[in-house]
Amino acid sequence: DIQMTQSPSSLSASVGDRVTITCRASQSISTYLNWYQQKPGKAPKLLISTASSLQSGVPSRFSGSGSGTDFTLTISSLQPEDFATYYCQQSYSTPRYTFGQGTKLEIK
């Protein structure tokens, strides 16, 4: 199985900050990497597919990049509604998906 490792596991930041979350795959997955946002008590929401394709309706302050084994999710200017847990997910071995352990983004 492809292992996905996110860093950091948690992060404290302030409104207006630029934040970057990293996801690393245990083998090359090309650009088959997706990002999800989950707020407490809610289902995850797809933000970005295939490493950098922003889903419809997702604010442009979110962006994704990377290929191979290393990927990043960047929020250019944090808004109050962005405080949540973020998960990466590989789809190289579709449909045998694996997720990162999550990054909890908290208010400083």
Add this chain to the structure above:
Amino acid sequence: EVQLVESGGGLVQPGRSLRLSCTGSGFTFGDYAMSWVRQAPGKGLEWVGFIRNQAYGGTTEYAASVKGRFTISRDDSKSIAYLQMNSLKSEDTAVYYCTRDLAGITVAGFLDYWGQGTLVTVSS
């Protein structure tokens, strides 16, 4: 508007069975693959299993942790996907999410719509 609604969760004893349902609306259900994902209390996301659409044979795949115990099926005439869970264990306790899977439509899948989830608690 695309919607997925899960039902059937609850408290069940170890070794017993439970069937979850996922009803889709707002899209042509039969055109899409479906995946189930679970989340144990306070933990991360774990892919459980997948069913292709009928154009790809409606075949299924499962995570190693549930293979042989869980079965996914679908009834496209009713826009429902099912997750039959047998021989349940305490470690199966989780919120179970039904998701619409773009596998087969895109080069690699992703989960673009999720239900609200249904809690399954396995305990005596």
